[in-house]
Amino acid sequence: MSILLDASARILIVGISGKFGSFSVKDLAQSGTKVVAGVAPGRHGQLVEHIPVFSSVATAVKETGANAALVYVPAAGALDAVLETIEAGCPLIAYPGDGLPVSDAMEMRAAAVSAGAHLVGPNSPGLISPGKAKLGFMPSFCYAPGPIGVISRSGSLSYEACFRLTSAGVGQTSVIGIGGDPVRGVNAAEAISLFHDDPDTRAIVYLGEIGGSEEYALAEYARRSDAKPAAALLVGRTAPVGKKMGHAAAMIGSYAEGWAAKVEALDGAGVVIARDLDGLASAARSALTRAMQPAA
Amino acid sequence: MLLTEAQGKALLRAAAIPTPKGHEFSSLVEIRQASLEFPVAVKAQVSAGGRGKAGGIRKVDSFVELNNAFYTIMKTAFGGEMPSSVLVESWIAIERELYLAVTIDAQAGGFSILYSPRGGIDIENGPPPLAYRIGLPRHFRAHAFRKLLEPVESDIKLRERIIAMARRLLEVATMNECLTVEINPLVVLKSGSLIAGDAKIVLDEAAAFRKAATAAAIAASREKATPDIRMCAESDLMLVWLDGDIGLISGGAGMTMAAMDAVDGAGAQPACFLDVSGNPTPSGFATAFDLLDRAPKVKGILVSMFGGGLHTDRVARTLVDLLKARSSSKPVTLRLQGTRSDVATEILRAAGHQNHATLEAAVTNIVEKASHAP
Numbered sequence: 236m237s238i239l240l241d242a243s244a245r246i247l248i249v250g251i252s253g254k255f256g257s258f259s260v261k262d263l264a265q266s267g268t269k270v271v272a273g274v275a276p277g278r279h280g281q282l283v284e285h286i287p288v289f290s291s292v293a294t295a296v297k298e299t300g301a302n303a304a305l306v307y308v309p310a311a312g313a314l315d316a317v318l319e320t321i322e323a324g325c326p327l328i329a330y331p332g333d334g335l336p337v338s339d340a341m342e343m344r345a346a347a348v349s350a351g352a353h354l355v356g357p358n359s360p361g362l363i364s365p366g367k368a369k370l371g372f373m374p375s376f377c378y379a380p381g382p383i384g385v386i387s388r389s390g391s392l393s394y395e396a397c398f399r400l401t402s403a404g405v406g407q408t409s410v411i412g413i414g415g416d417p418v419r420g421v422n423a424a425e426a427i428s429l430f431h432d433d434p435d436t437r438a439i440v441y442l443g444e445i446g447g448s449e450e451y452a453l454a455e456y457a458r459r460s461d462a463k464p465a466a467a468l469l470v471g472r473t474a475p476v477g478k479k480m481g482h483a484a485a486m487i488g489s490y491a492e493g494w495a496a497k498v499e500a501l502d503g504a505g506v507v508i509a510r511d512l513d514g515l516a517s518a519a520r521s522a523l524t525r526a527m528q529p530a531a
Numbered sequence: 532m533l534l535t536e537a538q539g540k541a542l543l544r545a546a547a548i549p550t551p552k553g554h555e556f557s558s559l560v561e562i563r564q565a566s567l568e569f570p571v572a573v574k575a576q577v578s579a580g581g582r583g584k585a586g587g588i589r590k591v592d593s594f595v596e597l598n599n600a601f602y603t604i605m606k607t608a609f610g611g612e613m614p615s616s617v618l619v620e621s622w623i624a625i626e627r628e629l630y631l632a633v634t635i636d637a638q639a640g641g642f643s644i645l646y647s648p649r650g651g652i653d654i655e656n657g658p659p660p661l662a663y664r665i666g667l668p669r670h671f672r673a674h675a676f677r678k679l680l681e682p683v684e685s686d687i688k689l690r691e692r693i694i695a696m697a698r699r700l701l702e703v704a705t706m707n708e709c710l711t712v713e714i715n716p717l718v719v720l721k722s723g724s725l726i727a728g729d730a731k732i733v734l735d736e737a738a739a740f741r742k743a744a745t746a747a748a749i750a751a752s753r754e755k756a757t758p759d760i761r762m763c764a765e766s767d768l769m770l771v772w773l774d775g776d777i778g779l780i781s782g783g784a785g786m787t788m789a790a791m792d793a794v795d796g797a798g799a800q801p802a803c804f805l806d807v808s809g810n811p812t813p814s815g816f817a818t819a820f821d822l823l824d825r826a827p828k829v830k831g832i833l834v835s836m837f838g839g840g841l842h843t844d845r846v847a848r849t850l851v852d853l854l855k856a857r858s859s860s861k862p863v864t865l866r867l868q869g870t871r872s873d874v875a876t877e878i879l880r881a882a883g884h885q886n887h888a889t890l891e892a893a894v895t896n897i898v899e900k901a902s903h904a905p
Binding site: 388415419511 | 579635637642659737741771783787794795801838839868
């Protein structure tokens with residue numbers, strides 16, 4: 236299994252006529268993912284890379300049975316596009332864009348939650364279930380099917396981290412980018428709970444960073460008696476206080492948002508800590524080893 | 532985008548939140564012409580925290596003292612920033628100091644209200660503030676916040692004033708698209724009424740396309756920024772200077788931090804966070820090299836890119852051209868891995884450069900080379 240996304244995914248791309256949209260059609264086709272529709276207002280009836288284009292998401296969903304959406308719309312129009320997608324009944328939506336105003340992210344999240352839909356993003360490469368389907372623009376060669384569920388706040392870190400896991404023979408059920416912004420759709424706690432409920436995920440790898448409090452959700456989970464084993468790599472050990480390190484949410488405002496406090500909390504809860512990228516594959520393997528031992 | 536206290540208080544006053552009577556001065560001439568009632572508080576205006584502990588806030592009793600305080604404050608950097616002005620405010624008689632803030636919280640999916648019965652400059656050392664998680668601003672409920680306050684604030688009148696103030700701060704945050712609206716201290720006067728002793732307001736820079744005031748604040752801070760930071764902002768590069776001597780050119784926020792940590796793991800320290808993923812073109816890399824070649828503290832440069840969507844062979848060609856034209860003799864180590872890296876390795880080898888296979892090998896190499904640099 237996997238979380239949220241599997242081989243039955245029928246993907247529609249909102250903003251298919253843009254640069255990112257048409258790149259994605261080809262990239263997804265190469266990865267074996269089924270793209271069934273595109274949406275671009277005013278372009279009903281056209282084709283992009285052989286994919287039919289519709290003017291509205293509702294029509295696209297009705298005509299093609301699309302059940303997952305990838306939204307490539309600039310920040311200023313993103314809230315409207317995501318709301319349209321949610322209201323058309325799409326249960327899974329990825330919005331990868333960055334630079335989204337936080338108040339729009341709040342509205343997106345609230346709308347998704349109340350519709351029972353799952354929103355991945357903003358500021359995220361999306362979601363991939365290796366060997367099954369991809370809803371995003373991460374480089375496919377970094378991933379392979381396997382027993383690890385990966386959660387990441389950073390796109391670039393997740394590519395290289397997963398490439399290292401894959402090279403070390405540690406494959407993944409799904410890899411979800413929860414994004415680098417302060418308000419997100421699926422958050423760390425929700426991603427953890429999805430992996431907890433997925434029978435094929437035997438251990439969780441969390442790729443975090445300084446700033447915010449998402450890492451404490453993993454510490455809380457790891458203390459549960461029925462928790463799956465977890466490993467974590469947090470970056471930003473050498474980041475100074477009060478400076479934004481690229482991501483909107485990667486800034487140490489208080490001690491609890493720093494590397495040491497988070498690592499201490501995770502370590503204390505029994506999460507295997509990789510101090511550097513170098514140690515990630517072996518941390519993931521030791522979490523997997525724990526998963527194979529009968530519960531004490 | 533952190534506003535100065537004076538800018539923040541202007542937003543509070545626009546929402547009818549009481550602040551002490553004050554004037555902002557950027558020269559002694561202006562101060563001499565002002566009519567002031569002493570004592571007053573003189574406060575450095577910078578977009579950085581921690582100025583209270585660093586001597587950026589002083590109580591003065593006369594014009595002579597005010598002149599001296601102005602002179603001292605204006606030539607001191609607070610959090611790495613020189614003040615462009617001081618805020619001179621009537622001294623207020625503090626009965627009690629509280630902490631009240633509206634902030635963004637991932638687990639709330641939006642806004643949270645933070646409250647502590649003991650505010651002031653040592654807030655970080657005390658117990659964590661109470662958090663009322665709201666999410667969307669329209670989900671604020673006075674009764675829910677009241678329930679949280681009841682165990683810590685027994686004074687009914689004060690409690691209701693705090694609740695009303697919290698709602699007002701939430702309105703300020705919503706109307707101005709703020710990520711943080713923090714009042715510390717929120718001062719209780721002898722009369723029992725509340726007044727904002729300070730204001731820390733962070734605007735959401737992503738909203739600049741529809742908030743003219745935010746766009747103006749960003750433009751003004753870019754004017755004040757160092758030439759390096761300005762040059763990077765204009766080239767879509769992300770730069771933060773750090774204390775070490777290994778110059779780092781990397782791609783992606785998470786991987787750039789991972790590379791910084793790897794430098795630390797190899798016993799050295801990074802000189803910067805420099806993310807070129809926003810502009811991985813010949814001009815982007817040229818700006819990055821120019822910056823690090825000119826910085827005296829940088830002893831060696833590591834270029835580490837992992838190609839996902841990025842084709843590393845293109846980066847390799849760019850680097851070969853740049854290194855040929857470059858006059859600096861600072862050592863450089865390259866590591867291009869991922870998409871088309873076999874081609875990248877060949878291109879580099881043909882030009883006499885080594886492509887290191889992994890981040891760790893590259894870090895070890897540059898740390899070693901930099902240790903021999905003059």
